Amino acid sequence: MMKQHRYEIRVEGHLATDWSDWFEGLTIRQTSSGETVFSGLLDQAALHGVLARVRDLGLVLVAVNRVEG
Numbered sequence: 001m002m003k004q005h006r007y008e009i010r011v012e013g014h015l016a017t018d019w020s021d022w023f024e025g026l027t028i029r030q031t032s033s034g035e036t037v038f039s040g041l042l043d044q045a046a047l048h049g050v051l052a053r054v055r056d057l058g059l060v061l062v063a064v065n066r067v068e069g
């Protein structure tokens with residue numbers, strides 16, 4: 001099994017929280033600055049899957065960060 005890390009993925013626009021299942025069960029929150037943040041534990045394969053879904057939906061990727069802790 002690949003090691004999991006906590007990630008935050010930011011995209012432009014607001015995406016409803018009910019998309020969580022489609023994004024590997026990540027927590028989805030909307031910011032006041034108009035972005036959506038996906039966060040949670042992912043291994044490398046799952047991270048690439050989430051990024052492919054971001055691409056397939058035509059969402060604008062703002063940032064991908066690995067978060068310690």
